[in-house]
Amino acid sequence: MKRPYRRLSAGIVLGILAAASTAAADGQAMFLEKCGACHKSGGKASVINPADKAGQVWVNYFARGRHPVDTGIAEADMKQILDFISSHAADSDQPATAVIPK
Numbered sequence: 001m002k003r004p005y006r007r008l009s010a011g012i013v014l015g016i017l018a019a020a021s022t023a024a025a026d027g028q029a030m031f032l033e034k035c036g037a038c039h040k041s042g043g044k045a046s047v048i049n050p051a052d053k054a055g056q057v058w059v060n061y062f063a064r065g066r067h068p069v070d071t072g073i074a075e076a077d078m079k080q081i082l083d084f085i086s087s088h089a090a091d092s093d094q095p096a097t098a099v100i101p102k
């Protein structure tokens with residue numbers, strides 16, 4: 001038998017990486033689905049993207065109730081969306097400018 005524990009730990013690391021990237025993909029999918037329901041080209045609201053604002057500006061925008069209409073998005077979903085937006089905001093390492101196409 002050749003060091004089975006090595007394989008086991010590699011499997012765990014891959015599992016963790018897969019879980020982390022799934023969470024990020026979920027945030028993006030949710031942003032696209034929920035925010036994009038209104039915010040899209042030809043939709044009832046203008047196209048928006050995470051890189052439109054700095055992370056803290058996004059968080060404050062919703063925390064202070066600045067959004068003009070009720071989004072109807074559940075709190076848990078909103079948290080995931082804000083996590084996604086913040087990690088791809090204007091001041092992030094990977095600003096996202098085109099999740100919702102112009």
Ligand code: HEC
Pocket residue numbers: 034035036037038039044045046048067068069070071072073081
């Ligand atoms: C039910 C429809 C709807 C949903 C869902 C929605 N919005 Fe909006 N949003 C609007 C409307 C209507 C406006 C005002 C018109 C406009 O700015 O185009 C607006 C305005 C905004 C603005 C200001 C735009 C500007 O240019 O100043 C931002 C930022 C924004 N929304 C972000 C979001 C984010 C992020 C989400 C998802 C978490 C979201 N909205 C979900 C309808 C919606």
